Amino acid sequence: MTFYMERLESLFDRPDVVGIALFAGALLAGLVVQRLVFRSLTYLVSDKDLVWRSIVSRTRRPSQLAVLALALVIASSLAPLSARQADVVQHLLTVCLILLAGWVARTAINIWLVLYLRRFKLDAEDNLLARKHVTQTRILQRVANVLIVAIVVSWVMMTCEPIRQYGVSLLASAGAAGLVAGLALQPVLKNLFAGIQLAITQPIRIDDALLVEGEWGRVEEITSTYVVLKIWDWRRLVLPLSYFIEKPFQNWTRETASLIGSVTIFLDFTIPVQAVREKVEEIAAASPLWDRQVVNVAVVDFREEVMEIRILVSASDAGRAFDLRCEVREKLIDHIRETFPQALPRTRAEVAAVPERRSA
Incomplete structure (x- = not known):
């Protein structure tokens, strides 16, 4: 013991x-x-x-x-x-x-x-305000997290004497090491500042319907460096944040989700336009996709053999507008084929009688 x-x-x-x-x-x-x-x-x-x-x-x-x-x-x-x-x-x-x-x-x-x-619900029917706030806060959160990590890492590096200068350069972007890091991280910093600008100006938001690079889809995710666009056929288009600052694109839900769909049809001059107008109004009134805002039929152009008729119908969002346009096309062409088959586009030809030659 x-x-x-x-x-x-x-x-x-x-x-x-x-x-x-x-x-x-x-x-x-x-x-x-x-x-x-x-x-x-x-x-x-x-x-x-x-x-x-x-x-x-x-x-x-x-x-x-x-x-x-x-x-x-x-x-x-x-x-x-x-x-x-x-x-x-x-x-x-x-x-x-x-x-x-x-x-x-x-x-x-x-x-x-x-x-x-x-306080905001993205699954609401009118989610414009929710999309605005969700997009803004998520972008700012990611930017803030990146800044916090950068500050913490640089601060820790500044506590170690051998690498103190690198921490100072990372925090203040000063000196030769800061210039080298700035050049190497130029794409990252470019997208970081683009994210801040997107959060403030909000040209795009979560669940916005966009037409980008010839592809239509909805904004599925916005990170601190890139945007994920879910295309209509479920593919994903990934674009850097700076793209939406530097290049033009179409935003179909910028202020409101409502859209006017356009249907163009070419018919013979013999078609009674008023009958077409009444049928389009009947199709729109019977469709649950129409939002009861806009329906219009107008002859917008004449060509050698046909006239061009433009039909406008409105819907509450892009998906409904697309389906409504398809419905108008299908039902209108069925009606014309059954009621005015002679008004479908056709080629005219004039046959002139050739005078008989007298024998000598």
């Missing part, structure tokens, strides 16, 4: 063992206190507002990191450490505090985003 006591006393005479023991004890005590405090706060905010419940539930991991940093402070102040050991502990403590600050910042942004977007 005396032998083991002597061995134990010899271990405690070593500074490194004392430091480890103090750190382990401080960490264990801190985790116990943190768990008790977290449970108490969870119970206290159980009947409070959703904001407080979200803050408490999302700060569990950051609070554990804070306990780790506090244990390092207590252990370093009590343990008999050398100057180098104290510097290492101090450096680890600084890194932990920086990571904790970045973690808390991202957590606060995520909580704000979730609670802010709870």
Whole structure:
């Protein structure tokens, strides 16, 4: 027994063992206190507002990191450490505090985003306002997350003397290293600033109907660097954010989802236009796709053999407008084929009688 006591006393005479023991004890005590405090706060905010419940539930991991940093402070102040050991502990403590600050910042942004977007429903029939706010907040969230990560990484690098200049260059974009990094990251930074501009001006939003590069589709996702367009046949068109700042495109739902669909038909001059107009109005009135706003029939051009009739019908969104145009075409051509078959396009020819030649 005396032998083991002597061995134990010899271990405690070593500074490194004392430091480890103090750190382990401080960490264990801190985790116990943190768990008790977290449970108490969870119970206290159980009947409070959703904001407080979200803050408490999302700060569990950051609070554990804070306990780790506090244990390092207590252990370093009590343990008999050398100057180098104290510097290492101090450096680890600084890194932990920086990571904790970045973690808390991202957590606060995520909580704000979730609670802010709870007021808007993308599946509503009139979701223009919801698409506007969802697009803006998601782009700003991604930009903010990128900036937080960049600041945290540069800050951590600045705490290490060998790579301090790289951290300063990354944070302030100064010096030769900053210029090299700026040139290398030019596409990333270009899309980053394009994302900020998109969030402010909002030429596109989530679920907008776009015509881009000859393809029609809806905006499915907007990230910090690219936009995913879900095309009508379920393909995905991926474009950089800068594309929507530098190049023209069609946005069919910029202010409202309602669209006017156009149907063009070529008929013979003998067709009574009023009869066509009445039939188109009848087809639109009977269709659940028509939004009761616009229906119009007009002769817009004459050609050598036919006249061009343009039909306009409106619908509440692009998909309904496309289906309504198809329905008008099908029912109108059936009606013309049954009622005015002679009015379908045809080629005219005039046959002239040749005078008979008299025999000599």
